Amino acid sequence: MSFPAVPPAALRIDTHAHVFARGLPMADVRRYTPAYDVTVDEYLARLDAHGMSHGVLVQPSFLGSDNDYLLQAIARAPQRLRGIAMVDADVGLAQLQALQQGGVVGIRLNLVGGAPLPDLRGVWHDTLTHIAAMGWQVEIHREAADLPLVLEPLLALGLNVVVDHFGRVDAALGVDDPGFGYxxxxxxxRQVWVKLSAQYRNGGSEGGARFARRAWPLLRRHFGVDRLLWGSDWPHTQHESVTDYGDSWRRFEALVSDEQDRRRITGETAAQLFRFG
Structure with a gap:
């Protein structure tokens, strides 16, 4: 797949959303089973309604490593969409290359909720080496306390790492969570990016907003806007009653009050990492 250049002024990128349908094969082990469908056309409509130029579709954990629906979704608008897949440790190089041809630019390890930590130095080593050589990213969704265990082997391989949802801190600790300090x-x-997404996954609607307000200046000071991203987390699975797409964007605007910072985060930073330009 070729990735056409996009004028910087036109960039406004949502780096985290999902599409799925109830009739799809589900992972045998999963924390959640959806009771509704969300299509790529619905997602594209939300991008249009909120002035977003591009979007990134992240494979939901409950669909496991069958990325067919993700690839079909990207194919509906290949110039506007990229994908983050889920793969098994023994995935072959040819399979990774096929995913890349379909618009995938990385993998996600969704390890939240007590999932066992993968053997990143052992059975995953060859696959991660391929991913590093391809210039892909590895997205990590894990509680902050365990980030050192997950990130250290990835960084040692020279991988670009994206940490989901502010790092998923312990709500009782907030910015004092040792994992957030790590x-x-x-x-x-300079190998790590953080998504300023899903505040509500760090202590609920109000608690998560309070945490985000304390976390933002620390993240900006340490990472800079060239290592921070925004994602809607649409359709906000298990939190649909507390937010929607517009609310997600408004919370980001309120958090990152400087327009130049917002433009850099949703524009150049995201475009470079997700290969939109």
Whole structure:
């Protein structure tokens, strides 16, 4: 797949959303089973309604490593969409290359909710080496306390790492969570990006907003706007009653009050990492 250049002024990128349908094969082990469908056309309509130029579709954990629906969705608007897939540790190089041809630019390890930590130095090593050589990213969704265990082997391989949802801190600790402190400490590696997404996954609607207000200046100081991203987390699975797409964007606007910062985060930073330009 070729990735056409996009004029910087036109860029406004949502880096985290999902599409799925109830009739699709589901992973045998999953934390959640959707009771509704969300299509790529619905997502594109939301991008249009909120002035977004591009979007990134992240494979939901409950669909496992069958990325067919993700690839079909990207194919509906290949110039506007990229994908983050889920793969098994023994995925072959040819399969990774086929995903890349379909618009995929990285993989996600969704390890939240007590999922066992993968053997990143063992059975995953060859696959991660291929991913590093391809210039892909690895997205991590794991509680902050375990970030050192997950990120250290990835950084040692020279991988670009994206940490989901502010790092998923312990709501009772907020910015005092040692895992959040570790996240700040590795910013100097320049291998790590953080998604300013899903505030509500860090202590509910109000608690998450309070945490985000304290976290934002620390993240900006340590990472800079060239290592921070925004994602809607649409359709906000398990939190649909507390937010919607417009609310997600308004919370980001309120959090990142400087327009130049917002433009850099949703424009150049995201475009470079997700290969939109």
């Amino acid at each position: 996240l700040l400490s590795i910013a100097a590696s």
